[in-house]
Amino acid sequence: MTPMLQVANLRKSFGGVVATDDVNLDVIKGEIHGIIGPNGAGKTTLISQLSGALKPDAGAITLAGKDITHTPAYKRARLGITRSFQITSLVMEMTVLDNIALAVQAQDGTSFRFVKPAHKISHIREKATEYLRQVGLRRRANDLTSSLSHGEHRQMEIALALASEAELMLLDEPMAGLGPEESKNLTEFLLKLKGSRTILLIEHDMDAVFALADRISVLVYGRVIATGPADEIRNNRDVRNAYLGEE
């Protein structure tokens, strides 16, 4: 099986801090690939390089056989990569529906239109409403995004990732700040997506990771210290010492 995403010898440092230290990683089409690691391990930095928000110092990123190491972020989105943000990143001064509609509009490829009001493009509005329904935010559609709760913002992050119809979703701690009930719901939701999308899942919630991931990579101080099937990682001694033992 050729991997959907291949990361080879990726390096990134901030001043003296090596945040990504010679990372090699394969993500196979259709799998949920978990990434775990302690705070400051470089998980977000890795995702940012994959999405194009950060430029690596060295190494290569390949998507479906195509080198995208130097492809700008907006083009990567068009190639089928999307990410969610650990710290919620939304257009707060717009309505919930407008946020999602922008994601749909990006897929529709009709954003360079100046005449018809965006609110009147019914196929886009309907599609966006459907994504809101899927994450359970439909009744909030016309509210200002800034007025939503933290949990609802996290749901919007998921709705946006869905709406961008990306084959590869990079999810940066989607459960961050959610209560146990909400985490459970989101876990079930992602489970339903399994197979239809390829997901790179960063998560601190171990129950969620082990429930969802087919394979897991463990990142410590910017290095991948282990990769393997979820069960194997659970029982790996190094991993227990380096990370799970801390829990």
Next chain:
Amino acid sequence: MGKITKIGWVTAIGMVALAVLPPFFLMTGQAFYLDLATRLVILAIAAVSLNLILGFGGMVSFGHAAFIGLGAYAVGIPAHHATWGGFDLIASYNGLLHLALAIGISALFALITGAISLRTKGVYFIMITMAFGQMAFFLFQSLDVYNGDDGLTIDVRSELPWINLDEPLQLYGLAYVSLVVAMLLTRMIVNSRFGMVLQGAKGNDERMVTLGFNTYFYRLTAYVISGAMCGYSGFLLGNFTTFISPDMMHWTRSGELMFMVILGGASTMFGPVLGSSVFILVEELFSHFTVFWHLPFGLMLIGVVLFIRGGLMGLFKGKRG
């Protein structure tokens, strides 16, 4: 839906007043006030154009007066050559040529300076747009053929079909209709799919890029539209004052435009018009009493920015939002 908001009322009353009062002034023999209103409406068009990028695109351009100057010189230079000879290619009183030059050159200037300026953000963007504005200012100051610093007098106004710009009321009518069109155009753009991307990029650039938008390109497009619209206001201003000089492009003029937009309320349709109205009227009032009218003005802006969110239009916002 259906119910007219407070902001809707203010806009309607303001626009009706601008349509009715100036002709009334003329009929009652107070031509001076028609002049005042003409200047007001022309500057309002410039402010509306700036609001497209400042209010809806988050681009704080500090060099917008350059476009007014370019538009005005697009009238002055061809007219100058038509009167005094030389530069046969453009020497003409033809208003449509002037218009095409005003809009075309402004758009080109916006494209070139915008392509560079929009690589930067925040304070750097403010400074680089100001620098480009000053470049235009110094360029025209150094052009001795057009009297440099002393400026150009336009002896013959642009000749347009149907309209005689020598008639103050017709000139006002053109300016007023242009303002309405500029406002409607802005509203159309802002509400369109393009406008949603533009506003999204103002609110959260990172998110828009993640969704697949090349936000730089959208901003640049808005910048060019805004520059062209502002150049058009320069075409009107040149025909109104019949005297143009590099001073029209000075950074302080750009500052005044920003002042109008922020005072009235950025990212509303009527805000820039309200802002320029207050600006022109207060300037008129204070300059009778004291040459130091800038001080009360500055204090006023600080007051508005500190105490009223969303400028003067913010006063009319409903409970929502």
